[in-house]
Amino acid sequence: MEKKWWLWGIIIAFALTLLSPLASPWPDGLERVAEDFGFIERAKEPLFKVIPDYLFPGVGNEALATILAGIVGVAITLALSYGLARLLRQRA
Amino acid sequence: MHIPDGFLNAATAAGTYVISAGGVGYGLRRLAGKLGEKQIPTLGVMAAFIFAAQMLNFPVAGGTSGHLVGGALAAILLGPWTGLLVMTCVLLVQAIVFQDGGITALGANVLNMGIISVFVGYYVYRLVSELLKGKRLAEPVGGFVAGWASIVVAAVACAVELALSGTSPLGVALPAMAGVHALIGIGEGLITALVLGFLRATRPDLLALEKI
Numbered sequence: 690m691e692k693k694w695w696l697w698g699i700i701i702a703f704a705l706t707l708l709s710p711l712a713s714p715w716p717d718g719l720e721r722v723a724e725d726f727g728f729i730e731r732a733k734e735p736l737f738k739v740i741p742d743y744l745f746p747g748v749g750n751e752a753l754a755t756i757l758a759g760i761v762g763v764a765i766t767l768a769l770s771y772g773l774a775r776l777l778r779q780r781a
Numbered sequence: 782m783h784i785p786d787g788f789l790n791a792a793t794a795a796g797t798y799v800i801s802a803g804g805v806g807y808g809l810r811r812l813a814g815k816l817g818e819k820q821i822p823t824l825g826v827m828a829a830f831i832f833a834a835q836m837l838n839f840p841v842a843g844g845t846s847g848h849l850v851g852g853a854l855a856a857i858l859l860g861p862w863t864g865l866l867v868m869t870c871v872l873l874v875q876a877i878v879f880q881d882g883g884i885t886a887l888g889a890n891v892l893n894m895g896i897i898s899v900f901v902g903y904y905v906y907r908l909v910s911e912l913l914k915g916k917r918l919a920e921p922v923g924g925f926v927a928g929w930a931s932i933v934v935a936a937v938a939c940a941v942e943l944a945l946s947g948t949s950p951l952g953v954a955l956p957a958m959a960g961v962h963a964l965i966g967i968g969e970g971l972i973t974a975l976v977l978g979f980l981r982a983t984r985p986d987l988l989a990l991e992k993i
Contacts, residue, residue: 694983694984695826698822698826698829699829701830702829702833703829703833705834705837708837709833709837711837712836712838712839712848714838715840715844715845715846716844716845717782717783717838717845717847717965718782718841718845718847718961718962718965719782719783719784721843721845722954722957722958722961723788723949725957726949726953726954726957728788728948728949731787731948732785732787732788733785733883734786735880735883735884739878739879739880740878740880741880742880743836743879743881759833761878762874762878763833766832766870766874767825767829769828769870769874770824770827770829770866770867770870771821771822771825771828773866773870774816774824774825774866775821777812777813777815777816777866778814778816778817778818778821779814779815779818780814
C-alpha cells in the first residue's frame with residue numbers, strides 16, 4: 690500500500706507531462722508585463738542550452754518533443770530531490 | 782515568473798544569489814539528519830509533481846498564462862525548509878537543463894519562488910487554519926489563500942528586483958506584476974486546495990507529517 694502510493698505519485702507526475710502539449714502558449718505574467726512595458730528585449734540568450742523551450746532536441750513533432758522534455762525533467766528532478774533528501778535522512 | 786538572463790543588473794543578481802545561497806544553506810543544515818522515511822519519498826514525489834505541473838500553463842485574462850509554482854503546497858505539506866529544498870531542486874533543473882529562468886537570475890528566482898513563496902504560503906496557511914480551527918473548510922480555504930498570497934508576494938518581490946535593476950520603475954512594475962499575479966494566484970490557490978483535498982482523501986497521514 691505504502692510503496693504503491695509513492696509509485697502512483699510518480700506515475701501522476703509523469704502522466705502530467707502528457708498534458709504539456711495542451712498548455713497555454715500565451716506569455717506568462719512576467720513576460721506579459723515585460724512586453725507591455727517594453728523591457729522584454731532586455732532578455733538575453735542563455736549562456737548555454739541543453740533542452741531550451743521544453744522541446745527535446747532533434748524531435749520534429751512538437752508535441753512529442755515537449756512530452757519527452759517533460760519526462761526527462763521529471764526524472765532528473767525526482768532523482769535530484771530524492772538523492773538530496775536521502776543525504777539528509779534521520780540517523781538511527 | 783521565471784526571470785531570464787538580462788532583466789537584473791549585476792548588483793541585484795549577486796545580492797539575491799547571496800541571500801538565496803544563505804537561505805538554502807541554512808535550510809539544509811536545519812534538515813540534516815531530520816528527514817524520516819515518509820518525508821523522503823513525499824519530497825521526491827512533490828518535486829517531480831511540481832516540475833510537471835509548472836509546464837502546464839493555464840490561460841488567464843488578456844492573452845496571458847500562468848502556471849502553478851507550488852511553493853505553498855510543498856511548504857504546507859512538508860514545512861518551509863523542506864519546501865525550500867523541493868523548490869530549489871525544481872528551479873535548479875529548470876535553469877540548468879531547460880533554460881527556464883536565467884542562470885544569472887537563479888538567485889532571484891530561488892528567492893521569489895523558493896524562499897518567499899514557501900514562507901508566505903506556510904505562515905498564511907497556519908494563520909487561516911488557526912482562524913478556522915475545527916471547521917471543515919479550514920484546509921481548502923487555507924490552501925487557497927496560502928497559494929494565492931504566495932504568488933502575489935513573490936510577484937511583488939520580482940517587481941522590486943526589476944526596479945532595483947533599473948529595468949522597470951517600481952511604480953510601473955509593482956502594480957502590473959501584483960495585478961496579473963492576483964489573477965494567476967487564483968489558479969495557484971485552486972490547485973493547492975485541490976491537491977490537499979486529494980491527499981486528505983487518499984493519504985491523510987501525509988498531511989500529518991512533521992513540518993520542518
